Amino acid sequence: xxxxxxxxxxxxxxxxxxxxxxxxxxxxxxxxxxxxxxxxxxxxxxxxxxxxxxxxxxxxxxxxxxxxxxxxxxxxxxxxxxxxxxxxxxxxxxxxxxxxxxxxxxxxxxxxxxxxxxxxxxxxxxxxxxxxxxxxxxxxxxxxxxxxxxxxxxxxxxxxxxxxxxxxxxxxxxxxxxxxxxxxxxxxxxxxxxxxxxxxxxxxxxxxxxxxxxxxxxxxxxxxxxxxxxxxxxxxxxxxxxxxxxxxxxx
Numbered sequence: 538x539x540x541x542x543x544x545x546x547x548x549x550x551x552x553x554x555x556x557x558x559x560x561x562x563x564x565x566x567x568x569x570x571x572x573x574x575x576x577x578x579x580x581x582x583x584x585x586x587x588x589x590x591x592x593x594x595x596x597x598x599x600x601x602x603x604x605x606x607x608x609x610x611x612x613x614x615x616x617x618x619x620x621x622x623x624x625x626x627x628x629x630x631x632x633x634x635x636x637x638x639x640x641x642x643x644x645x646x647x648x649x650x651x652x653x654x655x656x657x658x659x660x661x662x663x664x665x666x667x668x669x670x671x672x673x674x675x676x677x678x679x680x681x682x683x684x685x686x687x688x689x690x691x692x693x694x695x696x697x698x699x700x701x702x703x704x705x706x707x708x709x710x711x712x713x714x715x716x717x718x719x720x721x722x723x724x725x726x727x728x729x730x731x732x733x734x735x736x737x738x739x740x741x742x743x744x745x746x747x748x749x750x751x752x753x754x755x756x757x758x759x760x761x762x763x764x765x766x767x768x769x770x771x772x773x774x775x776x777x778x779x780x781x782x783x784x785x786x787x788x
Contacts (some may be wrong), residue, residue, distance in 0.1 A: 548594025564643030596619025
C-alpha cells in the first residue's frame with residue numbers, strides 16, 4: 538500500500554452557521570486561533586499523511602490565504618459548489634488521484650486516533666459511539682462490520698445502527714477507481730447528492746469495513762449551538778498539543 542493522500546471536502550455554503558457562515562467557511566472557524574481544517578492538516582501530518590488536497594467553494598479566497606504557504610497542501614476549486622452537493626465536490630477533488638486516499642469533512646474536530654484504524658487497514662469508514670449531537674448520521678453494518686446503510690433517522694431500519702458517522706473515510710486505489718464509476722452514474726441525474734449517498738451505493742458491491750471507536754471524542758460544527766457544545770466538550774481533547782505546536786511554528 539502506498540502513502541495516503543488526504544482529500545478534505547470544504548466547498549459547502551455553511552448556511553446553518555448564519556452570519557458567521559456568510560463570512561467564514563465552516564472549515565476555517567477557529568478555536569484558540571486554530572482553524573478546524575488546519576487542525577486536521579496537523580493531525581494528518583502527525584500520522585505521516587503529508588499530501589493534502591482541499592476542495593474549496595464558498596469563500597475560496599480565505600482558504601488561499603490560510604494555506605497558500607503550507608507545504609504539501611493543494612487547493613482545488615469546485616466552480617459549481619453553489620448548485621451541487623458534496624459528492625460533486627469530492628469528485629472534483631479526486632481528479633488525478635489514484636489512492637490510497639483519506640476523505641475528510643472540513644467542519645469536524647476529532648481526536649487523531651480516529652485516523653488510526655483507517656490508515657492501518659487501508660480503507661473503511663470510522664464510526665463513533667453515541668454523541669447526542671442532535672444531527673447524527675447513523676450507520677448500519679452487517680455481521681462482519683461492513684457498511685450497509687446510513688440515515689439521520691435512528692429507526693430507519695429494524696436493527697440498531699453500528700455507530701455514528703464521523704466524517705473520515707479511506708479508499709484503496711482499487712476502491713477509488715470503482716467509486717468514480719458509481720459516483721458519476723449517480724451524479725448524472727442527481728447533482729446535489731451528498732458524498733454519503735455515493736459511499737453507500739459503492740458499498741453495495743464492495744465489502745467496506747466500518748471500524749467503531751466507542752469513546753471517540755469528535756464533533757461536527759453545523760450551527761452555533763453545535764459549535765458551543767463542541768468548544769466545551771470536544772475541543773480540549775481534539776486539540777491536545779495542537780495549539781501550542783502551532784504557536785511554536787509561528788514564532
